[in-house]
Each structure stands twice: as C-alpha cells, then as structure tokens.
Amino acid sequence: MRKKIVAGNWKMNLNLQEGVALATELKEALAAEKPNCDVIICTPFIHLATVAGVVEGTVIGLGAENCADKEKGAYTGEVSAAQVKSTGAQYVILGHSERRSYYGETVEILKEKVDLALANGLKVIFCIGEVLEEREANKQNEVVAAQLESLYHLTEEQLANVILAYEPVWAIGTGKTATAEQAQEIHAFIRGIIAGNFSEKAAEEISILYGGSCKPSNAKEIFSKPDVDGGLIGGAALKCADFKGIIDAWN
Ligand code: PEP
16 A cells, blocks of 8 residues: 655745744644544755654654755855754655746756655655646646656665656746646546556556645545545645644545
8 A cells, every 4th residue: 555645945035033833733743633644744944853753653744845965065055964863854745846946956956866866765755746838738747757757767676665646837936736636637647657667566656646736624635535545735744723723524
C-alpha cells in the first residue's frame, strides 16, 4: 500500500515565532486526533532547526522548500542538502513551479539537486506541472513527462525516496482547482510514465500528491481518486484549522 500524505509548503511566509506557533498548534491538534495519513510541513530554511525541536517525536515530518545544486563551498546565500539534513529535516521540496519560473531551475539543475538530496538522506517531494497555455494547448502530458527527466537516471531504490507532486501552475494560489477527474487523468498518466521508465512495482508504490488551491472543501473529492495519494498544500497550510481540515479528508 502506498503512503497517503498531506504536506504543507509554507513558502516565504511566517517569521520564526509565527512558524513555531503554527507548528505547535498543529502538533497539539494531531496529538488530540491521530491523522490517517503522513503529515509533513515544509518551512523556510531559518525555521527548520527550531521547528525540528517542536515536532520531534510526533507524527509530523519536516522538510525544506529547496536546497542547493552544489555540495558545499563558496556559494553565498545557498543552503546545501547536508545542511538541511543537519537541522533534523527529513524531506525537501524540489522543482516547485515558483523555483522553476522565478529562479530558472532547469531539468539539469534539478537532477543535481535530487542527487544531492538523496545522497544526504533526504526524501524528495518532486513537483511537476504545466502552465495555463500548455493546458489550453493540451500539452500537459508532454510537459510533465519532460520535467520527470530529472528522475530517470535514479535507481528504483533511490526512487523509493521520492514523492511526486502534480501541481498545475494555473491552480497554484489562484483559487482555481483542477477537477478531481483532471487530477486523476494526469496522475494515472504520470504513474504510467514511472511504470515505463522503472517498473510496475515502482509505479504502484510511488505516492503522487495533487497541489493547487486544495482546501478542506475540495480535498475529499480530489483524494477519493485512485491515483491521488494526498496533497501538497500552499495557502491552506498556513492556518492550522484549514490544514487539519485537509488532513481529515483522509478520515
Ligand atoms: C503550492 O504552491 O505548492 C500550492 C499548492 O499552493 P496553493 O495550495 O496555495 O495553491
């Protein structure tokens, strides 16, 4: 059985004190009512070490939102996979559409990041997804297939530490959600690509999350689809009640 997962992406929101307060609130909410899925929060780098202390020994996993494509050295302002790991984090989001479009992250750069993250014992939440014009031109399948090229060199053992997140860019932060049917269709296509490039077993085992304006009111329907294994949540991860509402969609 593959894992059901709800992961939050805080992006560049919340100062340290606000982040600690949110993590503490979530910890208390989930201690009172055990979730029926894995729960992960991905925070800005500066929150990681402190939030690691808050969530230690709880059901909440912790991740970064990015890491460098270099191992170490004179790369001012960058944070390496090893540094992320040393905070106590277990995950890292890579290939988010905001990183691809605002910071020019290419398939090749992301391949380096994936390799470094996995080599340093981090699990990767790897994001893929098309922009509106690509969806309108019905090119979403070829776009995600090309983005997945950052993973094709991995061994199956390495791929077991990768979670995929399909996030149509036109649905991120826009309030426009893909329909459950649109999500199912492309998730099944993505799983087919994994089967073709790795194996049926790898495809069956990899979790594929949906992301893009997911909220408590639409999560249950989207998660009910057979190839949707949970969600990567942006805006709604910033309020404990909303994030918990999405987690509860698995109940
Ligand atoms: C995201 O950016 O990963 C995301 C899913 O954002 P939102 O939920 O705000 O659309």
